[in-house]
Amino acid sequence: MAFNDFSPEEKKEQLISHLKSEGYLKTQKVIEAFRRIRRENFLPKELEASAYSDHPLPIGYGQTISAPHMVAIMTELLEPKKTDKILEIGAGSGYQAAILSPLVRKIYTIEFYLELASLAKRNLSRTRIRNVEVIPGDGSKGYLQKAPYDKIIVTCSIPMETFNLLAKQLKEEGIIVAPVGPAYGIQTLTTGRKVKGSLKKKEYFPCVFVPLRT
Numbered sequence: 001m002a003f004n005d006f007s008p009e010e011k012k013e014q015l016i017s018h019l020k021s022e023g024y025l026k027t028q029k030v031i032e033a034f035r036r037i038r039r040e041n042f043l044p045k046e047l048e049a050s051a052y053s054d055h056p057l058p059i060g061y062g063q064t065i066s067a068p069h070m071v072a073i074m075t076e077l078l079e080p081k082k083t084d085k086i087l088e089i090g091a092g093s094g095y096q097a098a099i100l101s102p103l104v105r106k107i108y109t110i111e112f113y114l115e116l117a118s119l120a121k122r123n124l125s126r127t128r129i130r131n132v133e134v135i136p137g138d139g140s141k142g143y144l145q146k147a148p149y150d151k152i153i154v155t156c157s158i159p160m161e162t163f164n165l166l167a168k169q170l171k172e173e174g175i176i177v178a179p180v181g182p183a184y185g186i187q188t189l190t191t192g193r194k195v196k197g198s199l200k201k202k203e204y205f206p207c208v209f210v211p212l213r214t
């Protein structure tokens with residue numbers, strides 16, 4: 001049987017099994033979030049059939065929805081907790097925020113392109129997600145109005161100065177996850193944890209994200 005003979009639900013289960021066997025999905029509650037949220041609801045109609053292939057896909061304005069394995073890795077690194085208040089830079093389609101929504105208390109997600117902010121809002125309200133607030137604007141300096149945050153996730157590439165700046169909006173023991181490196185080129189998926197006021201950084205592996213707009 002070809003992949004396209006399977007129903008979306010079957011394809012979703014196959015993708016989840018793949019992400020588990022590769023070690024990208026580790027935690028039961030994160031696996032449940034991947035089961036609950038349908039990626040096809042965050043894609044343009046013509047790409048719905050590709051929703052459960054493990055690839056980034058275009059969402060307009062030169063931007064992309066990250067590949068499921070990247071969403072899995074970043075979500076796991078964030079160690080989401082039911083009490084968390086999260087800041088995301090780069091709402092895009094709203095999919096990453098949707099995956100986080102059942103795992104945390106509240107998500108503020110900033111999106112540079114007005115049209116994509118509207119798209120994310122539409123996608124999230126269509127899927128009846130109510131704990132995500134989409135904020136149109138430039139997130140390169142974070143979002144002081146609701147700081148400090150338990151966790152910060154950045155889904156566009158940022159330089160180390162921006163990483164350090166954003167981390168100032170973290171609570172003690174807070175975690176930031178971001179692709180850090182050149183705007184056009186290869187970045188390193190990097191985390192920082194605030195311990196006694198200073199940031200303990202850890203570098204993971206090379207990755208390529210769309211650049212931060214300013």
Ligand code: SAH
Pocket residue numbers: 063064065066089090091092093094095096097110111112113116137138139140155156210211212213214
């Ligand atoms: N999390 C998204 C991935 C979107 S790709 C999803 O799940 O679909 C990264 C997004 O970051 C793009 O939508 C891009 O427009 C946005 N972005 C780039 N620079 C930004 C900035 N300065 N502030 C906020 N968003 C930004």
